[in-house]
Amino acid sequence: MKLKTGILLVNLGTPDSPSVPDVRKYLRQFLMDGRVIDINPIGRFFLVNGIIAPFRAPKSAKTYRELWTDRGSPLLFYGEELADLLQKALGEDYVVSLGMRYQNPSIASALEKLNHQAIKKIIVLPLFPQYASATTGSVHQEVMRVVSKWQLMPQLVMIDSYPAHPEMIATFAELGRKYMKEHTFDHFIFTYHGLPQRQLKKADARCLTNGCCDIYSEENRLCYRAQCVETSRQLAKALGLEEKDYSISFQSRLGSDPWIQPYTDATIERLVREGKKNILVFTPSFVADCLETTIEVGEEYKELFEEKGGKHWQMVESLNTHPRWVNTLKDIVLNA
Template identity: 55%
Template sequence: MKNKTGVLLINLGTPDSPSVSDVRSYLSQFLNDPRVIDIPWLLRKMLVNLVIVPFRAPKSAKIYKKLWTANGSPLLYYSERVKDLLQKDLGPAYEVHLAMRYKNPSIPDVLGVMKRKNYQRIIVLPLFPQYASASTGSAHEEVMRVISKWWVIPDVSFISQYYDHPAFINAIVDIGKKYNHNEYDHVLFSYHGLPERHVDKVYNDGLCTDHNCENEITDDNKYCYKATCYATTRLLAAALNIPAAKYTVCFQSRLDDKWLKPFSDKVVEECGRKGMKKILAFSPAFTADCLETIIEIGEEYQEIFHQNGGDKVQLVESLNDHPLWISCLKEIVLAN
């Protein structure tokens, strides 16, 4: 009897195409997730379906058309590459699958395939290094929703975060070493933003601002997204010998002013106004290049910087299919 282990990699998702209809479908599924927009059901439905999606879909479709390549969506392309390379490294005792939290390949469809394989054990590994309820939490919840309906439930392991895994840090450092930070006036570590209330909900006592999340990890804040983003940065900066005075932790892709601060676009603007000419930008929350890295940082922030007197925002590419990233995932799987 062969007792294989199933490994389920999960990334956020991408529209099936850059068409307005496919982007609308993607945004609708994404933004109607109560872990993403955590407001009462009726209000969320009205806000998302009557306001945000109808107005945002046509604009987002134009951006996705710029992002799309001959290989399709970069996020899906690299996620599939990671799945194939990890399968090769793990060998025949494991079978690696890939699902997207939103759109395709969907978690229910992929778990349907995995159910028929009758694995003795399943390891669920979202490709989000820092835990957030809107990403890792949502992916885990969807997996549990599907598996809870199975008659036979095998052993299931959920990986919540690995921002401080040495192999994860080493993989980003290896890419970062391609760029000499001494040639840049400032370094940004830009993470996807979250509403402040999302990190406040992590705590049983008090708010995020009541904890020293910028400087330490404790038992209280170990699942606080803000705290783990700052901790990731400290590890990367130490490994790359970037002094604290030369870098800024910031948060991008905000929807309103009640999101985590400082805002990345405002930091870029300020750097330009201070006379800086070259910025190096890491994006350690994104393991595959996507709209937020290629377009938002690589193009939109470049334009903001140039408008304020700067010359170049250099995006450090994401882990994508880097060999050390594959090795990191292999270590995490084997440890679980």
């Protein structure tokens, strides 16, 4: 019998439903991860279970209801479709399984599916183009926790990042050009999920000093901010933009500690003051439409932009199940 290669696709996760109990359950699992809220475990327990989950869940549930469709959570159904398409693209020598870092389908259940196959190797492919300890690092840690209990452990190949993969950049650019043909934009924003500055400094004390993130090299290849800058640089090049034409920013901050800057909301206000009235915005740290793209960028930031005097705000959708995105993942697998 010919042994196959297992492919574990992993995204962040989604509540099982937009109900308050399911959202509270999701928030608790997500925020109790020591790589997400990297503080003393006792402090994290009381913060999450005593403050964040009880008080944030009702508000988040309301937002999830806005996001939810007849097919459920976009992050989940796009993930399932993507896994099926990648399976077809790779062929019978591979077995593709989808897992979520938090909630369902869990990484453990996705790995169990592969464990029941004749697998010689598992390629772990997180659906995060840029590496961060709170995302890719957490996925790798959970995979090792699960697989370490198996009697027979296959070879594991961990993909850490692909911030400037040519096909991925080309896919984002193709999606953006569709809107550029329909409207004239006077500025472009590349907005990424934010992280507390302390998490970057834990990985490298030199980070966020003396423009260290502005040059992408082997030395800082796993620096999240440097990877975001490199993604933006390559995407701007593909779109024919000059440096003055675009801004890089970071969204979704939580709490009072400083996060990576500049913040997206502050960037929007600055651009409107400078007279930028027509903006096309990309979300290159998200490969599937989700709360942070559809609601936060597509609706909340649009409302802020218009309140401040902007005229036309257009968000470019995520890669979702675009054929070139499927080809990107296939190429990553074949070169792993």
